[in-house]
Amino acid sequence: MEPKTASLNLHADDILEGAVAIAEYLFGSRELRRKVYYLAETSQLPVFRLGSVLCARKSVLAGFIKGQEKQPIRLLHLRAQIVALTGTIRQLERAGFDTSETRHLVAGAGRS
Template identity: 40%
Template sequence: MADINTTEARNETGTLDILHGCDEIARFLFNKDDTQHQRKVYRLHALDKRPRFPTFKMGGVLCARRAAIQKYIEDQENK
């Protein structure tokens, strides 16, 4: 298994850029992590259209990078 370079995975503030789990992704997107907003994250992940919502599975846990979500949102705003 390849080692993850944590210095590359950190954002400008020095915190890790990866969000682990629907609760963290929902808290980042909606500032709420209740079941309703976690389900919204699952639905965004399951959408089968391009561009796909930038999530991935790591060890069976849904994850995302903060920077990728922010870029996705900016791209959607510029359409």
């Protein structure tokens, strides 16, 4: 049974629990926890929830960062704009506007 216990500890060491822990890991400052919440809410950060606690794996974050480093900076800006537009579209939908055509245009831009 000991190998299972060692395996569980290895996985536990890889998990960051809470926005403060994630901010310290990514940015070296617990004061940037709001940035972590924003990035998580806009799907720009690979995180998950355990109940109400925001969590991330160090190994997944490291892989995510490596992937970001390989992308051209212009593409990153375009993706950020698409994410912002998607948030605006959601707000318009909540207000009762028909956004089907706009969603189609944003979806097409995301494939480019």
